[in-house]
Amino acid sequence: MIDEDTRYEAVRSRDARFDGEFFFAVETTGIYCRPSCPAVTPRRKNVRYYATAAAAQGSGFRACRRCRPDAVPGSADWNVRADVVGRAMRMIGDGVVDREGVAGLAVRLGYSARQVQRQLTTEVGAGPVALARAQRAHTARVLLQTTGLPITEIAFAAGFASVRQFNDTIRAVYARTPTELRAEAPATRATATAAGIPLRLAHRGPYQAGPLFHTLAREALDGVEEMTGTPGSRTYRRTLRLPYGTGVVSVDEHTRSTPASRAAHHGGWLDARIHLTDLRDLTTAVGRLRRLFDLDSDPYAIDERLGADPRLAPLVAAR
Numbered sequence: 001m002i003d004e005d006t007r008y009e010a011v012r013s014r015d016a017r018f019d020g021e022f023f024f025a026v027e028t029t030g031i032y033c034r035p036s037c038p039a040v041t042p043r044r045k046n047v048r049y050y051a052t053a054a055a056a057q058g059s060g061f062r063a064c065r066r067c068r069p070d071a072v073p074g075s076a077d078w079n080v081r082a083d084v085v086g087r088a089m090r091m092i093g094d095g096v097v098d099r100e101g102v103a104g105l106a107v108r109l110g111y112s113a114r115q116v117q118r119q120l121t122t123e124v125g126a127g128p129v130a131l132a133r134a135q136r137a138h139t140a141r142v143l144l145q146t147t148g149l150p151i152t153e154i155a156f157a158a159g160f161a162s163v164r165q166f167n168d169t170i171r172a173v174y175a176r177t178p179t180e181l182r183a184e185a186p187a188t189r190a191t192a193t194a195a196g197i198p199l200r201l202a203h204r205g206p207y208q209a210g211p212l213f214h215t216l217a218r219e220a221l222d223g224v225e226e227m228t229g230t231p232g233s234r235t236y237r238r239t240l241r242l243p244y245g246t247g248v249v250s251v252d253e254h255t256r257s258t259p260a261s262r263a264a265h266h267g268g269w270l271d272a273r274i275h276l277t278d279l280r281d282l283t284t285a286v287g288r289l290r291r292l293f294d295l296d297s298d299p300y301a302i303d304e305r306l307g308a309d310p311r312l313a314p315l316v317a318a319r
Contacts, residue, residue, distance in 0.1 A: 007049050010035045011042075016267060017300050019204060020072040023050045025061040032056035037067035051075075054134035055125030062175045070138040070173070073204045073267075074296040084109055085123045088116060089131070095284040097132035098159035099243055136160055137173040139283045144178055145185030146198050149279075151178050157279030197282065200269040201251070201289060205299040207267065208319065212293065213253045229253070240285055245277030247285050251293065270295070 002010075002022060010018040016036035025032035026042040032050065033039065050056040053063070053070050063070050074093070077086065087109060091097075096105050105128055106113040117127045124131070140158035143149060149157070155166035170178050213234050217227040225238040233254055240247040250273050257268025270293065274285055290296055307316040 004049065007035075008044055008047065011037075011047065014038065017205060017298075019267075020074050020296070021298075023053055023056050023069055024048065025050065025056050025059065030061055031064050032061040032069060033064040034067045034069040034072050037064055037069075039064070039066055051124040052126055052131065052134070054130040057134055057137075057173055058126050058130045063173055065174075070134065070141070071200075071202060073202050074290070084111060084116070085119055088120055088128065089124070092128055092131050092135065093283075093287040095159070095243065095281075095287070097128050098136065098280075098283065102128050132159070133169060134173070135283060137169050139286075140166065140170060140178070141174065141181060142199065143197070143279070143282070144182040151182075153279070154178070157282060159280065159283065196250075196273040196275040199272045199274060199286065200256075201272050201286070201293065201295055202267065202269045203255075203293075203295045204267045204297070207255050207270075207295075207299070209253050209255050209270065240281075240288065242276070242278070242281035242284055244280045247274055247276040247281060249274045249285065249289060251289070 002018075007018075007022060007024065009015075011024050014036045016034075018035040020034070023032050023034060024042075025048045027046045027048060028042070032053070048059070050059070056069075057063075081087075088105065091105055091108060096108065100108075102113050102116065106116045109116060111119075120131070121127050126134075136159045140154055140160070143154040143157060144151070147154075151166075152163055155163045158166070160166040160169065167178060170176070170181060174181055176184075210231065213227065213231075213236060216225065216236050217234070220227055225236070228235050228237070231253075233252075235250050235252050237248065237250045240249060252271045255268050255270060272289065274282065274289075276282060276285065303316055306312045
């Protein structure tokens with residue numbers, strides 16, 4: 001557990017190593033951010049901390065327009081924890097609540113819906129409905145800003161039960177209407193689902209894409225996966241079997257980042273494009289891609305642990 005002094009120091013120093021591990025909100029502005037947000041550091045007495053974006057949203061805070069806290073890599077804890085909270089977080093990320101509701105999630109976990117609600121609220125500050133709602137809002141923003149799909153189609157593709165619910169959620173989370181949110185994005189957008197949905201798959205810290213792409217190329221399954229291009233500029237493609245249909249995804253090896261993030265070693269993203277037969281599968285597809293490429297891992301913690309071994313330390317330092 002990260003103590004409050006460490007959290008505030010991370011915010012003060014804009015330490016991107018903690019992006020996704022926690023979020024902070026500023027009571028005087030009503031905004032929540034990622035730790036590396038470039039905005040002026042708030043006074044300590046005005047700062048509140050949350051384990052998830054959903055918890056911050058549930059307390060009435062809106063997402064920062066500068067740092068987009070909803071787009072950060074997730075906590076590495078959810079990939080390794082085998083307890084009910086870790087399993088629940090992975091299932092929510094896979095869209096189980098959107099498809100089966102809280103009751104379906106509880107059945108999969110082997111607990112009552114009340115127990116799941118209580119444990120998630122205690123641990124991460126938000127229940128399954130709020131966590132799924134935050135995820136739907138992020139999916140909707142991606143579709144609004146990267147495709148030319150009608151807003152009504154985006155509402156249902158993101159998992160909302162109605163257009164009204166969609167509009168209310170977008171206003172609450174981003175303090176803008178869907179139309180205003182779309183207008184803020186660059187004019188270049190995919191005009192049809194056939195063009196695929198362009199995505200930025202964010203990662204934390206330096207990312208060793210080369211070795212991973214070597215492994216994917218070596219172990220590619222014929223008819224399911226393929227690797228094209230030359231090392232350093234390869235593209236990985238694979239088919240996906242998803243709850244509502246199928247998909248084809250392509251991911252570029254070359255990692256990208258902004259000049260500021262490169263200077264501070266704050267990480268970046270992999271460019272991807274997803275073609276889906278049913279847009280409702282977007283959230284699930286992205287979650288599975290993030291696990292395949294291990295994008296929520298914590299490279300700093302990995303380096304520290306492996307670097308403590310005298311035989312591995314020189315290899316870790318060299319990479």
